[in-house]
Amino acid sequence: MQLMTEGSAAGGGLRERKKRATRAALTEAAVRLAAEHGAERVTVEAISAAAGVSVRTFFNYFDTRDDVFVLTGAETGANVRKALLAAPARLSPMEALREALTAELAEAEQRHELWRLHGEVLRAAPHLLVRVLAAHLADETELAEAVAERIGPGRGAAPPGTSHEERRKALDLYPRVLAAVAVTAVRVSVDHWCARQEERSFREVFQEVFALLAAGLPAPPPA
Amino acid sequence: MQLMTEGSAAGGGLRERKKRATRAALTEAAVRLAAEHGAERVTVEAISAAAGVSVRTFFNYFDTRDDVFVLTGAETGANVRKALLAAPARLSPMEALREALTAELAEAEQRHELWRLHGEVLRAAPHLLVRVLAAHLADETELAEAVAERIGPGRGAAPPGTSHEERRKALDLYPRVLAAVAVTAVRVSVDHWCARQEERSFREVFQEVFALLAAGLPAPPPA
C-alpha cells in the first residue's frame, strides 16, 4: 500500500483528483489575482484563464463569482461534526466544540501562504469578508445538529429555577445557542485577527475569544 | 406646528418624503412579488415596474438586487446606538443592549404583514437569508463602537486572574464580544421564531434567547 501524496486528502480515481486539482487551481488563481489587483477588479474570465479552464467551467465549480473566495469546502462541516462526536466524553459540549474547531482551523492554517493572501484579500474587501462569514453562518445549523447528537436526547440546558414548560422549549434551543456561540467565536476571532494585522497567532485569538464567550460574559469591573 | 404623519418617521421636505416613499414602494413591491412568485424569479425590472419607477432608479436606491430584501435601513443602527446610550445608567451593558434591541425590534414588528411576508420569502430562499444575516453582521461593528462608548474608556472585562497584558488585549475585545452576542441573539431568535411558525411572539423568543446567552451558557444537566 502506497502513500497517497495527492492534493488535500487521499484521492480516489483520476477523475476526482482532476476535479480537486481544477478547483484548487481556480481558488488559488483567484486569491493570487485578487491579492495583486484587488478583488473587485478580477473577472471570472481572468481567473478561468489563469487556471487554464473556460469561463463556463468556472461556473460548473462555483455558483457565484464570490464563492471562489470562500475557500471552505463542504467537507469542513463534516470534519467538525466527526471531530465533535469523536472528542473524549469527559469534555463538556462547549469544550468539545472548542477542540473540534481548533483542530479544523489548525488544518486550514496549514496552507499558510494561501491563507495569508486570503486574509489580505478579505481585509481589503469587506464585501467578501462578509460573504465568508455568512458562509460559516450557513454551517451553523449543521453544527447545531452535531451538538444535539453529541449531547443526546433527553438533555438540554436551562437556567436553574426555570419552569417545566420553559425548560421543554429551551431544549431545542440549547444546541442552537451552543452552535451559535461557537460560530460567533470563529467570527469574532477572524474579525479581530484581521483588524490587528497578525499581531498574534490566530489560534491564540481564537482560544481567548472562545474562553471569553464560554466563561459567561462577566460584566466589566466597576473601575 | 403640525403633526407629521408621514411614512415611518417625521418627514423633512417633500423631497425626503418622496424618497422614503419610493424606497418603501420598492421594498414592498419586491417582498410581495417574491412571496408570490419566489424570490429568484423576480427581476429588477418587475420590481421597478410594480413600484412605478425605472430600472435605473432602482439601482439609485440599492447597490444590489438582493439588497432590496434586507429591509433594514441605515437608520436602524443609529437608533440602536442612541437607545443604548440613553438607557438608564444602572443597567449593565448587556441589559442596556437587550433593551435597546427589544425596542428597535418592536418597532420593526409594527409593519406586521410585510414582516411576515418577508419571513416567508427568506424561509424559501436561503441565499437571501444569508444576505440579511450579512447585513446584520455589518451592523455589528457599529454596535461594538456604541457599546465601547457606553462603557467608556478605561473599562473592559477579563476573567479574574488574568495577567495585566492579557487584560489590556481583552479590553478591545470586550465590546466586540458583547455586540457579537447581541447580534447572535437576534439571529438565533429570528431563526427559531421562523422555524416554529409564530408559535410564540418574537419578543418572547428574543428575551429567552438573550437570557440564555447572557446567563453564561451553563452546561446541560447530567441527566
Added chain:
DNA sequence: TCATAAGTTGCATGGTATGCAAACATGCAC
C-alpha cells in the same frame, strides 16, 4: 419667479450566470 441643487430616466457597455448540445475524457466490462 428664477437659479440651483437633487432626482429620474434612457442608453451604452461590460460583467455575471444558466441552458443546451456537441466534443472529449474516464471508468469499466469484456
Added chain:
DNA sequence: GTGCATGTTTGCATACCATGCAACTTATGA
C-alpha cells in the same frame, strides 16, 4: 485493447445584473 456508459468540459446563445454618462424633470430657497 475495444467499446460503451457516464461524467466533464466547452462554445454559443441568452438573459439578467450593475455602472457611467448626459439629458431631462422636479423640489428648494432666495
